[in-house]
Amino acid sequence: MGNLVCIVGRPNVGKSTFFNRMIGRKDAIIDNVSGVTRDNKYGSVDWKDRNFTLMDTGGLVQGSEDVFEEAIRKQVFQGLERADLILFMVDLQTGLTGLDQEVADLIRKTQKPTLLIVNKSDTPDKLHQGGEFYSLGFDEVHNVSSETGTGTGDLLDAIVERLPEEAEKEDSKLPRIAIVGRPNVGKSSLTNMLLGYERSIVTSKAGTTRDPVNAVMKGFGQEFELLDTAGLRKKAKVRDDLEFYSVLRSVRAIEDSDVCVLMIDAQNGLEGQDMNILHLAVQRKKGILILINKWDLVEKDQNTAKEYEKAMRERLGTLQYIPILFVSVKEKQRVHKALESIQNIYKERLKKVSTSKLNDVLLKKVEQRPPGLERGKQIKIKYITQLPSATPAFAFFCNFPKAIKSPYKKYLENQLRQAFGFQGVPISLYFRKK
Secondary structure, eight states: OOEEEEEEOSTTSSHHHHHHHHHTSOOSOOOSSTTOOOSOEEEEEEETTEEEEEEEOOOOOSSOSOTTHHHHHHHHHHHHHHOSEEEEEEETTTOOOHHHHHHHHHHHHHTOOEEEEEEOOOSGGGGGGGGGGGGGOOSOEEEOOTTTOTTHHHHHHHHHHHSOOOOOOOOOOSOEEEEEOSTTSSHHHHHHHHHTGGGOOOEEEEOSSSSOEEEEEEETTEEEEEESOSOSSOOSOTTSOHHHHHHHHHHHHHHHOSEEEEEEETTTOSOHHHHHHHHHHHHTTOEEEEEEEOGGGSOOOTTHHHHHHHHHHHHHTTOTTSOEEEOBTTTTBSHHHHHHHHHHHHHHHHOOOOHHHHHHHHHHHHHHSOOOEETTEEOOEEEEEEOSSSSOEEEEEESOGGGOOHHHHHHHHHHHHHHHOOTTOOOEEEEEEO
């Protein structure tokens, strides 16, 4: 999955605000109440031609009345164990506390490379107030402000300098499919069914992830490479926490995949960690399909599927382009359709639209609904072209590129999708000076 960077610290030092700033979206819940972050959060960060996965952990506490305290501590420990680099965050305004000392002792035991982050260093005069934190014994201290972004550029430089070099990925010309999701949603059953589909196993070979078994299968005359997230090979440590390692395998597989198939248990619905995985797939510009498995176990009438999908799409928000299929792997219901959808999404991700078609269609849509005014002058989009990138990206050349607001960008994306498809595929829009 690339490198894993883990943020740790006691509650309310600003970890979630920092996490949101680093990944560029407001994902983690922020509140002034201790212990708001329950689950580990994952996001993808690109900086200076390097990519790493950032993990936000719950605040480490002791002796509270929070029933989640033990679960949070367990997740933090697991994060520390698997991290390539640790970011230990403290709060300049509060100063050094006994709990900071305890967290520091815990980090030292891991013997992992660690950067100490003194957060809430909003102004230059505060930079000299954090001297007491040097007593924690870490070689490198960075003053930042999660709220304003002060110091985060220098910190990112330091992070990528200290990350181990990634092993070169094996170049596969086959579409890479990752079946991801929480434990017990049916990933293994689907994987086994696909691999047994018309006796179509071609080969098993070493992959690029640390769980090194991928398998090649064939369907509809197309070969696919299935990435190992569902336990094609059982892990040696059966005592490993199922939920944590399931998510971690999913994160790794997303990085290496072309299409992610997110499996949901129909009886549980879309949960927080599922949204976390979805957003990571969107950030990495992967094709996405949602499978609602165990549909045979749901009591239903003629409107059940429609109402279920409506509620799910409300949760998805702006991710309406992601297809949703109701399946039962156990009963072999619509698995054939799922395989067909995977292939279609893969093709959509590679789709190229000619410049002439783009301009013929979209300039008319711009004329019907102009983007508005900037300082009294009409914003004009003159020309559109698809960029020569690995995933769908489009450049809109205009006179005031910075004046294009988010709602209008969404309008253009919707028009693009209505005209040219791209179902199940994130697309990127860039606005440039004509």
